[in-house]
Amino acid sequence: MGTATGIIKALNSGVKHLAVKRFTLRYPEQKLKFVGDGYQFDPTTGVGIAGYKGRHMLFHDKCTGCQLCAIACEGVAEAIGMVKVQEEWKHNKKAIMPQIDYGKCVFCGLCVDACPFYALYMTNDYELSSFTKEALIYTPAQLQVKPYVQQDAEIIFDARGATHG
Amino acid sequence: MATQLPPGLQLEKLDERIMTLNVGPQHPGSGHMRLIIKVDGDYIVSCDPDPGYVHRGEEKMAEYRNYIQNIPHLERPVIHDSCNILYPYCLGVEELLGLEVPERAQYLRVIASELNRCVYIQYWLAIYGIFLGHSTMFMWPAGDRELLIDLLEKITGARVTHAYFVPGGIRNDVPANFEDMCLKRVNYFEKRIKEYAAIFYDNPILISRTRGAGVLSREDAIRLGTTGSTLRASGVDFDLRKKEPYDAYGELDVHSDVLKDGDSYARSKIPWLDMFESCNIIRQALQKMPKSGSVRVKLKPNPKGGNDEVYKRVESGRGSLGCYIVSRSKPEPYRVKLSVGSFRNLICMPYLLKGEKLGNMPAVYWSLNYWPVEADR
Numbered sequence: 001m002g003t004a005t006g007i008i009k010a011l012n013s014g015v016k017h018l019a020v021k022r023f024t025l026r027y028p029e030q031k032l033k034f035v036g037d038g039y040q041f042d043p044t045t046g047v048g049i050a051g052y053k054g055r056h057m058l059f060h061d062k063c064t065g066c067q068l069c070a071i072a073c074e075g076v077a078e079a080i081g082m083v084k085v086q087e088e089w090k091h092n093k094k095a096i097m098p099q100i101d102y103g104k105c106v107f108c109g110l111c112v113d114a115c116p117f118y119a120l121y122m123t124n125d126y127e128l129s130s131f132t133k134e135a136l137i138y139t140p141a142q143l144q145v146k147p148y149v150q151q152d153a154e155i156i157f158d159a160r161g162a163t164h165g
Numbered sequence: 166m167a168t169q170l171p172p173g174l175q176l177e178k179l180d181e182r183i184m185t186l187n188v189g190p191q192h193p194g195s196g197h198m199r200l201i202i203k204v205d206g207d208y209i210v211s212c213d214p215d216p217g218y219v220h221r222g223e224e225k226m227a228e229y230r231n232y233i234q235n236i237p238h239l240e241r242p243v244i245h246d247s248c249n250i251l252y253p254y255c256l257g258v259e260e261l262l263g264l265e266v267p268e269r270a271q272y273l274r275v276i277a278s279e280l281n282r283c284v285y286i287q288y289w290l291a292i293y294g295i296f297l298g299h300s301t302m303f304m305w306p307a308g309d310r311e312l313l314i315d316l317l318e319k320i321t322g323a324r325v326t327h328a329y330f331v332p333g334g335i336r337n338d339v340p341a342n343f344e345d346m347c348l349k350r351v352n353y354f355e356k357r358i359k360e361y362a363a364i365f366y367d368n369p370i371l372i373s374r375t376r377g378a379g380v381l382s383r384e385d386a387i388r389l390g391t392t393g394s395t396l397r398a399s400g401v402d403f404d405l406r407k408k409e410p411y412d413a414y415g416e417l418d419v420h421s422d423v424l425k426d427g428d429s430y431a432r433s434k435i436p437w438l439d440m441f442e443s444c445n446i447i448r449q450a451l452q453k454m455p456k457s458g459s460v461r462v463k464l465k466p467n468p469k470g471g472n473d474e475v476y477k478r479v480e481s482g483r484g485s486l487g488c489y490i491v492s493r494s495k496p497e498p499y500r501v502k503l504s505v506g507s508f509r510n511l512i513c514m515p516y517l518l519k520g521e522k523l524g525n526m527p528a529v530y531w532s533l534n535y536w537p538v539e540a541d542r
Binding site for chain 2 (some may be wrong): 003006007009010012013014023024025032034035038039041045046047048049050051052053072074076079106107108109110113122136143155157162
């Protein structure tokens with residue numbers, strides 16, 4: 001192939017893309033769709049359930065304060081600390097529950113794997129930025145709230161290429 | 166006698182014609198490392214790579230954490246190839262603990278690691294493109310990579326640091342309509358990477374820039390111990406997926422491409438050809454994979470290995486990646502050593518850059534498929 005034809009072919013390949021749809025996700029307006037409600041773990045079978053590893057969700061009616069999540073996190077990020085809670089539960093005599101520092105968390109999900117009581121799951125919430133370090137520390141009361149996550153865009157394929165809808 | 170200063174800091178009396186250039190460690194063209202280059206006019210007289218700026222002590226950290234807790238931090242050296250860097254560690258721990266991986270998990274591991282290889286190569290290709298001033302080749306791979314990242318996110322739950330492989334299988338099974346989703350994306354991805362030929366690989370401007378730059382002969386490639394795409398671009402057919410098949414690779418038909426030139430162009434073409442092969446492997450694995458079944462062996466808490474040691478290696482995006490684990494009957498490994506492809510390819514940099522023009526430095530440097538963070542561990 002000659003130099004001139006090669007350059008014309010390269011230019012032509014670029015020009016063809018004027019007709020191809022734009023692939024970019026327009027982020028704050030559009031947000032990606034996820035599968036499921038987030039990463040979960042089934043301790044009876046020892047296998048997880050596929051989902052996004054975002055902010056945690058703590059079920060106060062199941063947490064026994066056994067600290068297994070904090071022990072699992074010890075060698076990874078040391079993001080989980082056990083704190084006193086005001087609630088009184090029969091299954092949680094010590095009244096301690098995990099508090100998670102998202103300034104340290106690496107979102108590996110090993111704490112979810114460690115929980116034998118189905119008390120700790122992960123959700124699709126990924127917008128956790130804040131102006132202060134203190135606001136990144138989520139107390140058990142904050143972890144109890146189920147987040148609302150906007151999910152509207154998905155990659156679609158058609159004759160003119162892939163787009164985010 | 167004066168104390169010996171490290172290289173690059175010595176006050177050397179040089180020939181008046183020779184000038185020392187420090188490329189890096191902040192320079193975007195060198196990654197997190199420094200190249201001490203001596204130039205005579207426009208020609209490089211000698212090159213002394215100085216890695217170690219992003220050393221994190223991963224191997225030492227591994228001695229204080231148990232076999233499961235090691236997973237998230239061992240994938241940090243190459244976060245966009247995280248399945249492949251965990252692969253040899255998981256294979257090693259499985260042999261130490263005597264675990265049998267379920268068949269479905271073996272195939273899903275192959276699929277995840279091949280997807281991850283494509284993600285890595287696309288990222289590498291984007292940087293190789295922008296190094297050579299080809300900004301279209303930065304935008305296209307960076308965009309197409311998103312297809313597979315999105316797929317991996319749906320499987321593993323994270324965009325880059327997946328922490329998906331564990332000793333004994335994988336963390337979770339794939340979502341419901343995974344096979345259709347994967348096939349659709351891989352087919353579209355293959356169609357897209359074919360389009361790179363006209364604009365990049367067959368482009369006469371790129372060919373004149375990279376052909377003949379930094380030629381590594383077959384003998385030198387073997388003698389210097391290079392691996393991966395650098396070795397295969399010099400005409401040595403060595404691919405661990407084929408030579409020492411691990412997991413489900415033994416049942417799949419793997420064909421890896423070999424080029425004879427050994428120059429920067431050949432080294433940059435091999436990873437691109439590898440992506441087509443990865444697409445083939447994924448399609449084969451999707452066909453042969455058992456449709457249901459267990460994906461993970463149940464582990465005891467804090468599993469202990471015996472008094473044993475094990476060495477396992479896999480083919481990563483940058484070549485052979487080995488992991489040597491010594492166990493002393495404790496929940497923590499006694500020693501974990503990573504033998505990475507990046508560091509082995511770094512060694513031939515002084516040989517390749519000698520006598521090259523300074524302008525060819527980026528073309529040779531990044532074609533070596535070198536990742537600074539992985540080399541430093």
